[in-house]
Amino acid sequence: MGDEDWEAEIIKPHISSYVPVFEKDRYSSGANGDTFNRTPASSSDPGFSNNKFEEGDSSGFWRESSIDCEDNQTRNRGFSKRGGYQDGNDSEALGSSRRGGRGSFRGCRGGFGRGSPNSDYEQDEGTQRSGGIFGSRRSALSGAGNGDTFQSRSGGGSGRGGYKGLNEEVITGSGKNSWKSEAEGGESGDTQGPKVTYIPPPPPEDEDSIFAHYQTGINFDKYDTILVEVSGHDPPPAILTFEEANLCQTLNNNIAKAGYTKLTPVQKYSIPIIQGGRDLMACAQTGSGKTAAFLLPILAHMMRDGITASRFKELQEPECIIVAPTRELINQIYLEARKFSFGTCVRAVVTYGGTQLGHSIRQIVQGCNILCATPGRLMDVIGKEKIGLRQVKYLVLDEADRMLDMGFGPEMKKLISCPGMPSKEQRQTLMFSATFPEEIQRLAGEFLKSNYLFVAVGQVGGACRDVQQTILQVGQYSKREKLVEILRNIGDERTMVFVETKKKADFIATFLCQEKISTTSIHGDREQREREQALGDFRCGKCPVLVATSVAARGLDIENVQHVINFDLPSTIDEYVHRIGRTGRCGNTGRAISFFDLESDSQLAQPLVKVLSDAQQDVPAWLEEIAFSTYGPGFSGNARGNVFASVDTRKNYHGKSSLNTAGFSSTQAPNPVDDESWD
Numbered sequence: 001m002g003d004e005d006w007e008a009e010i011i012k013p014h015i016s017s018y019v020p021v022f023e024k025d026r027y028s029s030g031a032n033g034d035t036f037n038r039t040p041a042s043s044s045d046p047g048f049s050n051n052k053f054e055e056g057d058s059s060g061f062w063r064e065s066s067i068d069c070e071d072n073q074t075r076n077r078g079f080s081k082r083g084g085y086q087d088g089n090d091s092e093a094l095g096s097s098r099r100g101g102r103g104s105f106r107g108c109r110g111g112f113g114r115g116s117p118n119s120d121y122e123q124d125e126g127t128q129r130s131g132g133i134f135g136s137r138r139s140a141l142s143g144a145g146n147g148d149t150f151q152s153r154s155g156g157g158s159g160r161g162g163y164k165g166l167n168e169e170v171i172t173g174s175g176k177n178s179w180k181s182e183a184e185g186g187e188s189g190d191t192q193g194p195k196v197t198y199i200p201p202p203p204p205e206d207e208d209s210i211f212a213h214y215q216t217g218i219n220f221d222k223y224d225t226i227l228v229e230v231s232g233h234d235p236p237p238a239i240l241t242f243e244e245a246n247l248c249q250t251l252n253n254n255i256a257k258a259g260y261t262k263l264t265p266v267q268k269y270s271i272p273i274i275q276g277g278r279d280l281m282a283c284a285q286t287g288s289g290k291t292a293a294f295l296l297p298i299l300a301h302m303m304r305d306g307i308t309a310s311r312f313k314e315l316q317e318p319e320c321i322i323v324a325p326t327r328e329l330i331n332q333i334y335l336e337a338r339k340f341s342f343g344t345c346v347r348a349v350v351t352y353g354g355t356q357l358g359h360s361i362r363q364i365v366q367g368c369n370i371l372c373a374t375p376g377r378l379m380d381v382i383g384k385e386k387i388g389l390r391q392v393k394y395l396v397l398d399e400a401d402r403m404l405d406m407g408f409g410p411e412m413k414k415l416i417s418c419p420g421m422p423s424k425e426q427r428q429t430l431m432f433s434a435t436f437p438e439e440i441q442r443l444a445g446e447f448l449k450s451n452y453l454f455v456a457v458g459q460v461g462g463a464c465r466d467v468q469q470t471i472l473q474v475g476q477y478s479k480r481e482k483l484v485e486i487l488r489n490i491g492d493e494r495t496m497v498f499v500e501t502k503k504k505a506d507f508i509a510t511f512l513c514q515e516k517i518s519t520t521s522i523h524g525d526r527e528q529r530e531r532e533q534a535l536g537d538f539r540c541g542k543c544p545v546l547v548a549t550s551v552a553a554r555g556l557d558i559e560n561v562q563h564v565i566n567f568d569l570p571s572t573i574d575e576y577v578h579r580i581g582r583t584g585r586c587g588n589t590g591r592a593i594s595f596f597d598l599e600s601d602s603q604l605a606q607p608l609v610k611v612l613s614d615a616q617q618d619v620p621a622w623l624e625e626i627a628f629s630t631y632g633p634g635f636s637g638n639a640r641g642n643v644f645a646s647v648d649t650r651k652n653y654h655g656k657s658s659l660n661t662a663g664f665s666s667t668q669a670p671n672p673v674d675d676e677s678w679d
């Protein structure tokens with residue numbers, strides 16, 4: 001993990017054995033947008049094979065293992081034979097149960113992406129990475145005059161190379177996570193591949209957009225009933241209202257404009273702790289307002305103490321650095337920082353991988369008080385001496401357990417030992433997450449003052465109770481059929497579908513498009529522009545289904561996500577908690593459906609039973625049986641005894657080194673290294 005994209009950005013062009021040709025005429029919308037106007041492909045066209053996706057064909061894509069690194073030729077052959085877009089007739093044969101309403105690619109919205117030719121970020125196309133297997137996507141997918149493109153390019157084509165096979169593992173450079181190698185050999189001169197030139201479109205500047213927000217849900221007031229435990233020496237009392245926080249008028253105005261009238265529990269406890277200058281590790285359920293819990297008191301202090309950054313200094317020395325594990329999440333945090341600092345002299349800047357470094361630097365030198373960054377890019381701008389650390393007063397690790405695990409942990413250690421970085425005694429370090437495995441808590445001690453406070457809102461690592469969880473036993477070869485059935489029942493409600501690998505994300509997205517379910521995808525193999533486009537299309541409802549890998553599991557706050565489907569269950573229970581937390585946010589209700597494959601998911605049965613029962617969900621008898629049979633008589637997953645099954649580790653120092661947040665012995669690394677590109 002921690003596949004620092006700095007290097008991934010300078011990738012070797014790879015040659016694909018399979019380059020399907022997408023032609024706009026084949027998948028163009030009709031005049032009213034609701035006609036799926038397909039011309040059968042010729043049988044010689046490998047991209048539009050007459051063959052259907054077939055389960056159980058060992059030569060087909062479907063049966064491939066989830067391991068991404070394998071013979072390129074074999075995979076591509078398999079996919080081109082099995083996985084190409086079908087022609088109209090075959091598609092009809094396959095899609096017999098298609099719903100009328102949803103058919104035709106859900107009318108205009110369905111299946112057809114936004115036009116790209118006029119997009120702000122087309123300008124650098126010529127210098128982007130060299131295509132990849134679906135390298136012809138840009139021209140071939142360009143829509144007709146209305147600017148539409150066939151959305152499933154997202155699904156079928158991976159920006160950074162789609163089905164790259166072996167090549168995706170052959171990202172050059174020895175120190176993948178080495179800030180030095182990135183800074184030195186990164187965009188500044190390495191000639192191994194095309195440079196990343198993507199400049200994200202600037203966020204809207206108008207006040208309405210800046211303060212746009214969604215409504216809190218019917219269960220928002222129930223937050224007040226959640227038990228909160230604060231541990232550590234001499235914690236300040238919680239506050240009950242925003243007024244008690246004594247924030248300056250501008251901040252209060254911004255809070256009101258953001259639609260916040262009442263504090264969430266994590267805010268009630270964290271704000272006074274941070275205002276009191278204490279270090280903090282806070283664990284609260286997904287979607288319960290952790291971002292504002294750290295931003296507001298930091299901004300309040302910055303306003304009180306005054307800030308020093310001035311414009312157009314080559315070296316900017318921010319007072320606050322916020323790191324998060326994924327690009328989309330850090331961008332979201334930046335937008336929150338920009339919202340709450342609106343009308344103040346505090347300037348927040350964001351920088352993350354997959355975008356042009358020069359652009360980030362230009363933003364930074366215009367003044368930077370709060371730097372929001374993904375870890376690799378942060379080390380780059382430090383290495384390039386654009387960011388100095390001497391003024392850092394606040395270091396925030398969002399999704400802190402992820403930031404400290406084996407993927408990003410080494411990078412975070414480098415960060416705190418960088419020249420100039422104030423020692424932990426001299427800075428305030430704040431960590432937030434919905435999950436906090438105890439072993440990671442122990443690692444965190446290195447970053448925090450010894451008297452840090454630990455806030456646990458409800459069950460540490462517990463699932464949000466506003467999410468109705470259902471576990472279905474579905475075997476590997478029935479998953480697609482079940483998925484389509486569920487999605488057809490769901491209709492147009494926004495749904496995130498999680499799968500285990502990048503390739504599967506593409507494959508499933510392609511498959512759903514083929515089923516005329518408007519879908520896009522996000523994963524670490526897609527170019528950043530495509531990731532952002534996919535997220536944008538999902539957010540605005542243009543594509544109500546987003547197929548994602550774990551890159552989208554944490555932190556993303558998207559309005560109206562009503563359903564999460566775990567097509568593949570993740571390997572850890574914490575990951576499960578984060579994934580399902582994309583719905584049921586801020587007091588709204590949501591649903592999560594997970595496909596449990598007896599052959600591959602048994603190790604998750606026990607922690608799943610625990611998480612379900614702690615969240616007062618129905619536990620299927622078959623799942624309990626598996627949990628018992630896997631773990632024997634000692635298992636008591638249904639016991640609802642201790643609300644704080646996992647707590648501040650300083651309470652349990654002795655002999656409990658392998659517990660995870662669900663309170664069970666961990667059979668695997670907390671966050672296994674995978675092949676995703678995160679930041």
Ligand SMILES: Nc1ncnc2c1ncn2[C@@H]1O[C@H](COP(=O)(O)OP(=O)(O)OP(=O)(O)O)[C@@H](O)[C@H]1O
Pocket residue numbers: 213214216259260261262263264267284285286287288289290291292433434554555556557581585586
């Ligand atoms: N006090 C509040 N009143 C109203 N809305 C709030 C309040 N606090 C936060 N929100 C909103 O709730 C949503 C979820 O907040 P946020 O993204 O900070 O959750 P989180 O706890 O960080 O979730 P995750 O664990 O998934 O990262 C956001 O849209 C945010 O603007």
